[in-house]
Amino acid sequence: MPEIAPHIAGMPGSGVRHILELALQRPGTIILAVGEPGEAVVEPIRRAGADAWLSGQTRYTANGGIPALRRAIVEKLARDNAVHVDSDDVWVTVGATQALHQAMAVVLSPGDEVLVPDPGYTTFTMNAHMLSARPVGYPLDPDRAFQPDIAGLGALVTERTRAIIVNSPSNPLGSTFDEDTLAGILAFARRHDLWVISDEVYEQFTWDVPHVSIASLDEDDRVFSVFSLSKTYAMTGVRVGWLVTPAGFRDTMLRVQESAISCVNTPAQFAAVEALTGSQQPVADAAAHYRANFAAAAALLDARGIRYLTPTGAFYLWIDLSHATAGDVGAWAERFLYQEGVAVAPGTAFGAGGEGWIRVCLASDAAELLAGLGRLPAP
Incomplete structure (x- = not known):
């Protein structure tokens, strides 16, 4: 039998998915490892998708998406993100996952390097391997409150470095980057002539700080921005996101989108229009729920003396269990699953x-969340 491509054979798997697969084999496990909103998709969004099916809206759409959805995204970006683009700069994708992959595919050649946050979302690294590129982690350390050391980024740049990925709010950390930090990253990218790929999937969930889109600060068209409906509207299985490109990428993206997916499924696009243009109260309600879950979780952890990073965004809690993990949090997470019946994401998955460290999702049922956290070992 022929061998598969070496860069695929060497691609790392997802440590989060590994834990989840183990958990699914054990009924009754409390699953806090996966970033899945607990809310249901609200009825108007479901109805818009169903109506599209029933009315026969099942043909191909334009590669970039139906005009109504692209217009809704353009208006949303101007209103919420201070990002002003044309519809030709907006490409509807199969969730943020495809948007990230396409942005990286457009700017990375085999052997190129991309700077990725460490800890950071697993797909950043997996995509780089899939494209025969090399991910180079830039550290987000606890002694800097998990903020980047911009002055130190230059030491990571080589002649093959092509891009830097920014993720704010962060999965897994729940941290955010303020405007000064983002401006510093842009200045760094400008000095080294790098592309910037910005993952803003959790943009609607920030706590006591504003969300800042790095593209709103971009003056020389080097930022690709990635967004999604999955977390904001609990539409994880609907698979609709979008990629915002710098100006002038229309011809390139027509080819890239056609070769990858042709277009996103049509009924899902109509559901997405309703999500963006309908009532936003469900988003505010979800944010309040996640915030309340954090307050309850923080009170429990504080009472038990367990250290954590106070999040300023997303719906995760980054918890320090170094007192219990003996230098191998991955192995500890598996033992904890088997012994305590709780699935958490080991920090080294990121x-x-x-x-x-471990990552815990705050978007689940409050009672389950507290029951799972209550089984963590105290110092």
């Missing part, structure tokens, strides 16, 4: 910088 990079070497996650050693000793």
Whole structure:
């Protein structure tokens, strides 16, 4: 039998999915490892998708998406993100996952390097391997409150470095980057002539700080921005996101989108229009729920003396269990699953910088969340 491509054979798997697969084999496990909103998709969004099916809206759409959805995205970006683009700069994708992959595919050649946050979302690294590129982690350390050391980024740049990925609010950390930090990253990218790929999937969930889109600060068209409906509207299985490109990428993206997916499924696009143009009260309600879950979780952890990073965004809690994990949080997470019946994401699933930490999703049922956290070992 022929061998598969070496860069695919060497691609790392997802440490989060590994834990989830183990958990699914054990009925009754409390699953806090996966970033899945607990809310249901609201009825008007479901109805818009169903109506599209029933009315026969099942043909191909334009590669970039139906005009109504692209217009709704353009208006949303101007209103919420201070990002002003044309419809030709907006490409509807199969969730943020495809948007990230396409942005990286457009700017990375085999052997190129991309700077990725460490700890950071697993797909950043997986995509780089899939494209025969090399991910280079830039550290987000606890002694800097998990903020990047912009002055130190230059030491990571080589002649093959082509891009830097920014993720704010962060999965897994729940941290955010303020405007000064983002401006510093842009200045760094400008000095080294790098592309910037910005993952803003959790943009609607920030706590006591504003969300800042790095593209709103971009003056020389080097930022690709990635967004999704999955977390904001609990539409994880609907698979609709979008990629915002710098100006002038229309011809390139027509080819890239056609070769990858042709277009996103049509009824899902009509559901997405309703999500963006309908009532936003469900988003505010979800944010309040996640915030209340954090307050309850923080009170429990504080009472038990367990250290954590106070999140300023997303719906995760980054918890320090170095007192219990003996330098191998991945192995500890498996033992904890088998012994205590709770699935948490080991920090090393997100990079070497996650050693000793775990990620817990705050978007689940409050009672389950507190029951699972109550089984964590105290110092």
